[in-house]
Amino acid sequence: MAKKILIVDDEPNIVISLEFLMKKEGFEVAVAGDGEEALAKVATFGPDLMLLDVMMPKKSGFEVCEALRADPARAGLLIVMLTAKGRDTEVAKGIALGADAYVTKPFSTKELVAKVKEMLAA
C-alpha cells in the first residue's frame, strides 16, 4: 500500500510543485494551505509523513508540530519541516519541538525525494 504524504504550505505554487513531485514518486498525497487545515487533514487523511511549512497564517508550522507531538495517537507520524528561514535557531527550535527532519527552501527535489523515501523505509 502506498504511503500517505500530507503537504502543508501557504504558497500555492509550492504546494503545486510538491504535490506533483510526490505523486510522481507514487505516494498518496493530500494538501493543506494553513495550520488549522493541516491538523484537520491529519485526522481525516492519516498521513505517514508530513511536509510542513513553518511560516503560515492561522497556525505556524511550529504550533502544528507541537500539537501533533502532544498527541500520543500520532506518535508514528514523521514530520519534515520546510522553511525559507535558514537560521540555526529555527532549525534548533524545529528539532526541539519534535520534527524528524528540517529542510531549507529552496530545496533540491532529488534530495527531498531521497530523504522522504529513506525516512519512510526506516
Added chain:
Amino acid sequence: MGLLFAVARFGDARADAGRSIITANVYALSLAVYCTSWTFYGSVGRATSGGLSFLTIYIGPTLMLLFAGVIVKMIRIAKTQRLTSIADFIAARYGKSQLLAGLVTVIAVIGVVPYIALQLKAVAASLDVLLGGQGTNFLPAMFDSTLVIAALLALFTILFGTRHLDATERHEGMVAAVAFESVVKLIAFVAVGLFVTYGMFGGFAELFQRTAATPGLERLLQLDSAKAGTWAALILLSGLAIIFLPRQFQIIVVENVDESHLRRAVWLFPLYLVLINIFVLPLALGGLLHFQGQPFNPDTFVLTLPLARGAETLALLVFIGGLSAATGMVIVETIALSTMICNDLVMPWLLRSRRFGVAEREDLSGLLLGIRRVAIVAILLLGYIYFRAAGEAYALVGIGLISFAAVAQFAPAMFGGMYWKQGTRAGAVAGLLGGFAVWLYTLLLPSFAKSGWIDKGFVEHGLFGIGALKAQALFGLAGLDEISHSLWWSLFVNIGLYVGVSLWSRPDAVEAGQAERFVDVFKHAGRGTDARLWRGTASAEELVGLLDRFLGRPRARQQLANYAAGRGLDDWRSLPVDAEFVRFAETQLSGAIGSASARVMVASVAKEEDLGLDEVLDILDEATQVRAYSRELEAKQHELEAATAELREANERLRELDRMKDDFISTVTHELRTPLTSIRALSEMLHEDPEIDIDDRTRFLGIIVNEAERLTRLINQILDMAKLESGRAEWTTSEVDVAAIVREAMDSLGQLFRDKNVALEGEIADSVPVVLADRDRLTQVMINLLSNAVKFVPGGSGRVKVRVVAGERAVRVEVIDNGPGLTPEECVVIFEKFRQGGNTMTDKPQGTGLGLPISRQIVEYFGGNLWVESSPGAGATFVFTVPLPAHE
C-alpha cells in the same frame, strides 16, 4: 644568697662574652620557678586535707607543655615583634594599644599580689617555726617579721634584677640563678622527703599501711570522683597559669634563646614536677600520723617534722630550699611586673605628659631603673598589705589559686589573638574587663570578706540582698568550690564578651596588620615586615638619637650596622629614612620599653613636636578639603553612574536595532527564498522529466515566469526601500499637479480593475494647487494604493473611489474601498515592512509587503502623512496629504 649572686654574675658575664650558658637543661630547670614556696610548703598542706588533689596543679602544666606548638608560636611571635612581657604581647596584637597594655598590667599586678603575699606568708611562717623552736625573738616588737621579709626581698630583687638596664629585657644571669635555685629546692625537698619516709617511718609501704589503718585518714588515699569538676577546673587553671603568669611568660617566652630548648623542657620539666611531688603525700601522711592529737599547721610539716626529731641541719636546708623557692618566684615575678609597670603604665604616661620633660631628657636609663625599683617595692608592699588583709584566712594553696584565676583571664585574648584574625581590640578590652570584674567580685573581694576586712553581706546574701548575686553562687550556681565557680563564670563572661564584641567591632589598619602578623607568624617568616601602615616624616638623626638613648650608644650602633647590612648597605648613615627604617627603630625600641611606649616615642620624633593653633587649623582645613574632595568624588561617582546607565540604555537600543536588522534580513531572506523555491522545484522537475504532459508543462512554466517576476519586483523594492531608508534615494523635486498624477495612475491601472470587474471612480476637485514633489515618486504611491485596493476588494461587487481635496495647507488624497476592512491593530502593522494584510480569506495576497512602507517613506519625505481609516467589515480609506508650498 651570695651563691645566687655569683651564679647570676657568672651567667651575665658569659652572656656578655657571647657564650650563653642557657642550655636546654638550664631552660627546663628555670621553668621550675613555677614551683614556689607554695609547692614547697603548700602542697603538703593541701595533701593533708585533699589527698591527691594537690597533683592537679602539676598535671595542668604537664598537659599544657604537650601543646608545644602553641608555645613555639608564642615564642616566634614574641621574637619577631620583640615583645618583652605578656602585656606587651596582648597590646601589640591588638594594634599596640596602650590602653590594653595598661589594662593587662593592672590585672597582672592585682592578680599576682595574692601570690606574692603567699610567698611572704610562707617565708614568715617557716621563719617563725625555725626561730620559735629556740624561744627567742630577735626582732623588736614594732617590726612585723613579714614586713621585714618583704623589705629584704624587695632589696634583694632590686640588687639582683635591676643592676643594669637590658635592652632586650633578657636576663641570662637571672635565668641561670633561677635554674640553680630549682636544683636547690629539689634537693632540699627530696632530702626531707627521704628523711621522713625512711628515717622516721619504714618507707612508703609502712606509711600507707598505717594511714589506711587510721580512722579519718584513709580517705586521703582514695580518689574522690565527686570532685571531678574541681579537678578539671584546677587542671585548666594551672595549665593556663604555666604560660600566663607574668613570671612564667617571662621565663618560657621572653627568656627563651632557642626554640629547640622547648623540646627538652617538654619532658624534663614534668620529670622535675614528678620528683618534687613524690614525697608530698608521704610528708603529709607522716605529719598527720606524727602530730596526731596535737595542734599543728600542715603547711609547715616539712620543717616541723625534722625539728621534731632534732634534725636541725636538715631543717635549715629545708628552710633554705623554701626561701630559695620564694625568692626565685618573687624575683622573676617582680622583675616581669616591674617591666610591665614601667613600660606599659608609667612610661607612656610620662612620655605623653610634657610636664616632666621626659621626652627631651638625654639619658633615660637611670629613670627607667628608678621606675622599676619603685615598682618592685610597691608590688611587695601590696603583697604585704594583701597578706595582712586576707592572708590569715587562707591556706597557701588557696591564695595561689586566686592568682591563677586572675591570669587565666588573659587566655581568651592571647589564644584568640594568636589564632583568630577577627579578634579586635574592643573585644579584648571588653573580655578582659568582664572576666576581671567577675574574678574581683567572686574571688578577691570574698577573700577580704573572709578576713573580716569588708562586710560579708554580698557573699552570704548577694549584692543589695539579691540572691542571684551571691558572690560565690552567681545566679544560683552553687555546689562548686569557690575557685571553680569563679573560673567558669569569669571565663564564660570573658570569652563571651571577647568573641561577641570582636564580631561586632571592626579593627583599624594597624590592628588588622598585627592580627595578620600574629596569626600567620610562620607564613611571614623571612619576609620583610610590612611598613606600609606608617606615613610621615622623620629625620635619621632623631631616630638614631632615640636608639642611642634607650639602647645605649654601642648597642644602638651595632644594631644599626646589622640593619644596614641587611639592606645591602655598608654604612648605616646612608640608610634612607623611610617607613621601613622607622619601623626598625620602633621594633628596637619596643624591645627596651615595650611596643606601646615605643610607638609613642617614635611618633614623637616622626611628626611635629608642638601643635600650635595655626597647625591645628591647618589640619582642620585639610580635613575640610578632604571632605570637600570626597564630596566632589561622590558627585563624580553619581555622574559616572548616570553615564553608565545611559550607556547601558544606548547599548540596549543598539542591541534592539541589531535584532531588528537581523529580523529584517531573516524576513527578506524568507521573502526571496519563497518564489525561488517554486522556480527551482518546478524547473528541476521539467528538466528531469521531458515526458511531462503539455498541460502541466505550460502551467509550470507560467508559474515559473510569475514567480520570477515576483522575485524581480521584490528585489527592486528591497533596493528601493534600502535607498529611501539610508537617504541615498535620488529625488527630482518640481512643481507637481496632484490631480493630474491621480488621473494618470487611475488610467494606467484601469485594465486591472476591469479584469477583476471592480468599479473605479474619481472625485477630483477642480482647482488643485501645485505642490513641490517628485512626480514619479508620487505616481508610485498612487499606484501602490490603487493596486492594494483592487487586490482586497471582492471581484464583481468591489468598488474603489478616489478623492482629491485641496485643503488650506495641503492637498489631501483618499483611496476608499469596500473591502473587508482592517482591525485597529492591522491599521498600524500594515505599514511595517513585510507585514501584509492577513485577512485574506483564502487567497494569499500577491504583494511584497513593502508597498505601504515605501509609500509612507515617500509621502513623509515631502512633509506629508499617510495613514488608513478603517474598521472590520466597513472597507478601508487610505489617506495621504502633501503640504502646499509655504509661500504667500
